[in-house]
Amino acid sequence: MSVTHDEVLKIARLAELDVSEEALPLLAEQMSRILEYVAQINAVPASEGVKPFVPGPDALRFRADEVKPIPLAFGPEALAPAFKDGFFLVPKLGAFEGADS
Amino acid sequence: MSDPSEALASAKATADRLVKAKRLNACLTPVGELRKALVTQAQAAHPSGVLYGMPVAVKDNICTLEFTTTCGSKILESYRSPYEATAVAKLKAAGALIAGKTNCDEFAMGSSTEHSAYGRTLHPFDKTRVPGGSSGGSAALVAAGAVPAALGSETGGSVRQPASLCGVVGIKPTYGRVSRWGLVAFGSSLDQIGVLGRSVHDAARVLSVISGRDPKDSTCEERDPLRLPNVPESLQGFVIGIPREYFPADLDPAVRRACDRAVRLCKELGAAVREVALPHTAYAVPTYYILAPAEASSNLARYDGARYGPRFDGSADVRALYRTTRGEGFGPEVRRRILLGTYVLSSGYYDAYYRKAQQMRALIAQDFRNAFDRGVDLLFTPTTPSPAFKAGEKLDDPVAMYLSDIFTVTANLAGLPAISLPIGRVKGLPLGGQFIGQAFLEDEMLEAAYALERVVPATEEA
Numbered sequence: 321m322s323v324t325h326d327e328v329l330k331i332a333r334l335a336e337l338d339v340s341e342e343a344l345p346l347l348a349e350q351m352s353r354i355l356e357y358v359a360q361i362n363a364v365p366a367s368e369g370v371k372p373f374v375p376g377p378d379a380l381r382f383r384a385d386e387v388k389p390i391p392l393a394f395g396p397e398a399l400a401p402a403f404k405d406g407f408f409l410v411p412k413l414g415a416f417e418g419a420d421s
Numbered sequence: 422m423s424d425p426s427e428a429l430a431s432a433k434a435t436a437d438r439l440v441k442a443k444r445l446n447a448c449l450t451p452v453g454e455l456r457k458a459l460v461t462q463a464q465a466a467h468p469s470g471v472l473y474g475m476p477v478a479v480k481d482n483i484c485t486l487e488f489t490t491t492c493g494s495k496i497l498e499s500y501r502s503p504y505e506a507t508a509v510a511k512l513k514a515a516g517a518l519i520a521g522k523t524n525c526d527e528f529a530m531g532s533s534t535e536h537s538a539y540g541r542t543l544h545p546f547d548k549t550r551v552p553g554g555s556s557g558g559s560a561a562l563v564a565a566g567a568v569p570a571a572l573g574s575e576t577g578g579s580v581r582q583p584a585s586l587c588g589v590v591g592i593k594p595t596y597g598r599v600s601r602w603g604l605v606a607f608g609s610s611l612d613q614i615g616v617l618g619r620s621v622h623d624a625a626r627v628l629s630v631i632s633g634r635d636p637k638d639s640t641c642e643e644r645d646p647l648r649l650p651n652v653p654e655s656l657q658g659f660v661i662g663i664p665r666e667y668f669p670a671d672l673d674p675a676v677r678r679a680c681d682r683a684v685r686l687c688k689e690l691g692a693a694v695r696e697v698a699l700p701h702t703a704y705a706v707p708t709y710y711i712l713a714p715a716e717a718s719s720n721l722a723r724y725d726g727a728r729y730g731p732r733f734d735g736s737a738d739v740r741a742l743y744r745t746t747r748g749e750g751f752g753p754e755v756r757r758r759i760l761l762g763t764y765v766l767s768s769g770y771y772d773a774y775y776r777k778a779q780q781m782r783a784l785i786a787q788d789f790r791n792a793f794d795r796g797v798d799l800l801f802t803p804t805t806p807s808p809a810f811k812a813g814e815k816l817d818d819p820v821a822m823y824l825s826d827i828f829t830v831t832a833n834l835a836g837l838p839a840i841s842l843p844i845g846r847v848k849g850l851p852l853g854g855q856f857i858g859q860a861f862l863e864d865e866m867l868e869a870a871y872a873l874e875r876v877v878p879a880t881e882e883a
Contacts, residue, residue, distance in 0.1 A: 331763050336740065
């Protein structure tokens, strides 16, 4: 596993981290060695049936990935000047951009 | 101790001892500030507390109100937390005196306390060597006799490894036994506050006080504080497992001799000893060095000059501000781990590294369950593959440094309790052996440690 200088720079951008030109060669070399070392876990056959181990109280076990409404202390109607059938009422675009739209 | 004058005397004597230990660079709190804070605390402490007047130093990644919390990092230089860790609040409620903040590897990432922005901590017996890490400052202060106990934190062995190298006791509790509220996050599914002490009893007393439920931390189990066991007369009825994977053919012969002697003593105390297999042990360090950096890369995103940390650049571009602040503020090991963590979580590599490591973690935890299901109460292993190594020896070779944790990371991955206690000397340097217990059965683990501690010639060459 060899990590190129460009890959280090790309990862550094994702991590919002400045990496100087001088630090690049050593960093790329060290990351390559570490990734080569940790990649040995791939020698163990794939075990798709294994459930992830999550320490801590049972209450923290992963919940189903479902999108549910977030309960608000006040309904949106209490916060908006105008609210109807689940929508915020706003001025029509035309009111700002002229009659031709 | 129940007399306020004794507590005050303890505070002053502790300050004097910490001044003497200054050469170790183990305590980050300035002496004048520390002396004043100790006296103030002694005057305010409750005489009825079970730790009344006992000085306890605190690793610098655990939040305190009295002192700064820098995590050994330039990015948190002079940071003062607006709240304190639950463990610290419990210590104070029990009458303990917080004896300053101890040096550590930056954000607890390291095994030698060389990765601190405030300079390396020296080994208390040999200044050319490291005290281990990342809780090296806590271990060095206890070993030097400056404090009877100190808090540390464990993500992959950061309490037990320095305890082994410095010749003191180190306890890593079960994940969920001690609140993490106020412990600066590194790897949230692994982090636990632990205790270093000059004896099993000192460390266990502190653990008992800081353990127990905490509504502020949802990963803390809904349990009463740990009750301290009595010191047993024998180990009759205990079955101790010896995992063969922890005694490879190339293990340092002196480390093997020290462990063999400890096992023989356990047998003489009445324990039954049985060899067991933990077949996925070889994959524990690689698994850990995928999961921990992945979690760290997320946890450390907050240090960007806007939410936390000083701004190292006056740039108008906010992303340039983040990058400069983080690039300047973090040391090389933290930068390396953030990059590694970001890499293994990034698109295209997630399955090969992070997902696979999650599966390996489950298999490692299953290994332990299998051993315990077969009637083994505890496991005994060396804590470290060698005694304290020379400063600088592993700094340029991260993989060699990571392998210092080879016998400790498994307990963190499986969320199990473990204790390291001194079992002998190797070329004059201390070495620890560890018991790994079953989840939330710290009392059994402590019984075995109490019994072994009484008979093991901890200061004799193995």
